[in-house]
Amino acid sequence: DIQMTQSPSTLSAFVGDRVTITCRASQIIGTWLAWYQQKPGKGPKLLIYKASTSESGVPSRFSGSGSGTEFTLIISSLQPDDFATYYCQHYNSYPWTFGQGTKVEIK
Amino acid sequence: QVQLVESGGGVVQPGRSLRLSCGASGFIFTGYGMHWVRQAPGKGLEWVGVISYDGIRKVYGDSVKGRFTISRDNSKNTLYLQMNSLRTDDTAVYYCAKDASPGAITYLDNWGQGTLVTVSS
Numbered sequence: 475d476i477q478m479t480q481s482p483s484t485l486s487a488f489v490g491d492r493v494t495i496t497c498r499a500s501q502i503i504g505t506w507l508a509w510y511q512q513k514p515g516k517g518p519k520l521l522i523y524k525a526s527t528s529e530s531g532v533p534s535r536f537s538g539s540g541s542g543t544e545f546t547l548i549i550s551s552l553q554p555d556d557f558a559t560y561y562c563q564h565y566n567s568y569p570w571t572f573g574q575g576t577k578v579e580i581k
Numbered sequence: 582q583v584q585l586v587e588s589g590g591g592v593v594q595p596g597r598s599l600r601l602s603c604g605a606s607g608f609i610f611t612g613y614g615m616h617w618v619r620q621a622p623g624k625g626l627e628w629v630g631v632i633s634y635d636g637i638r639k640v641y642g643d644s645v646k647g648r649f650t651i652s653r654d655n656s657k658n659t660l661y662l663q664m665n666s667l668r669t670d671d672t673a674v675y676y677c678a679k680d681a682s683p684g685a686i687t688y689l690d691n692w693g694q695g696t697l698v699t700v701s702s
Contacts, residue, residue, distance in 0.1 A: 475643070508688040510626075517676050517692030518626065529690065561626055565688050568640045570628040 476501050476564055480573035486581040493549040495576045497562035502542050506566040509538055509547045512575075513558045521560075522547065552578070583607040583691040585677050590696030593667055603660040603677030603693060610658040611635075614680035616689060617651060617662050619673035629675070632660070634684055645671075667700045674698075 477500040487493050497507065505525035510518035520529045522538035525545055535550040549556055557580055562573040589601040603615070617629035630641040632651040639651050650663040660677050674695040681690035 510689075512626075517678075517694050518689075519692070520681075520688065520690050523681065523688045523690075563626070563628075563688070565686075568631075569642045572626040572628065575625045 475569055476503060476566065476571055478562055478564055478571050478573040480560075480562055480576050482576060483574065484577045484579060486579045487552050488581045489552055489554060491552045491581075493552050493556075493578060495547040495560055495562075495578075497540075497545040497547070497573050499543045499545070499564055499566075501566075503564045503566035505541045506564055507538075507540070507545050508563045508565065509536075510561045510563065511556075511558045512561065518561065549578075583679060585679060585691060585693035587675060587677055587693045587696035590675065590698045592699045592701060594702050595667060595669055595700055597667055598663070598665045599667065599698060601662040601664070601675055601677075601696060601698070603662075605658045605660065605677075605679070608679065608691075609683075610653075611655045612683040614686045615651075615653060615660045616678045616680065617649075617660075618676045618678055618689070618692075619671075620676070620695070621670070621673045624673075627673075629662070631680075631686060633686070664698070667698075669700050672698060672700045 479498045507525045509522040512518040526538045559575045559577045584606045586604045616631045648666045652661045676695045678689040679691040681687045
């Protein structure tokens with residue numbers, strides 16, 4: 475199985491900060507990677523797919539990059555609504571796996 | 582708009598069975614693969630399995646293989662998860678999620694709100 479490792483596990487930041495979350499795959503997955511945002515008590519929301527393509531309606535401050543085994547989610551200017559947990563997920567082959575999550579907290 | 586509504590969760594004893602349902606609306610259900618993903622309390626997301634748009638192909642995660650079965654009734658726009666031989670570590674919120682591309686298996690573009698399953702004696 476492909477293992478997905480996110481860093482950091484927790485991140486404290488101010489509104490307006492630039493935030494970077496990293497996801498590493500244990501095998502090459504091309505660009506078959508998605509990023510999701512989850513708020514407490516809610517189902518996840520798709521942000522990015524194919525490593526760098528933004529889902530319709532997602533604010534432009536969210537961007538993704540990477541290929542192969544190294545991927546990054548960037549929030550260019552953190553907003554109050556962005557405090558949540560973020561997950562990466564590969565869809566290169568079954569079984570799909572998720573990163574362990576990155577919780578973005580208010581500093 | 583797409584709506585996915587899970588139901589059927591509750592408290593069940595170890596070794597027993599439970600069936601979850603997911604009602605879908607707002608899209609052509611028969612055209613899309615559907616997934617189950619679970620989340621143990623305070624933990625991350627775990628992919629459970631997928632069923633193709635036509636119900637023919639099914640793939641499961643290792644932790645549920647042989648115990649869980651995914652099915653769908655395209656006439657009722659409903660997805661199911663039959664869970665047998667439940668264990669305490671199956672305790673989780675179970676989400677159904679829609680595949681993004683018609684007729685293919687890709688990423689998940691819509692999720693339900695989840696239903697909680699608690700396995701406890």
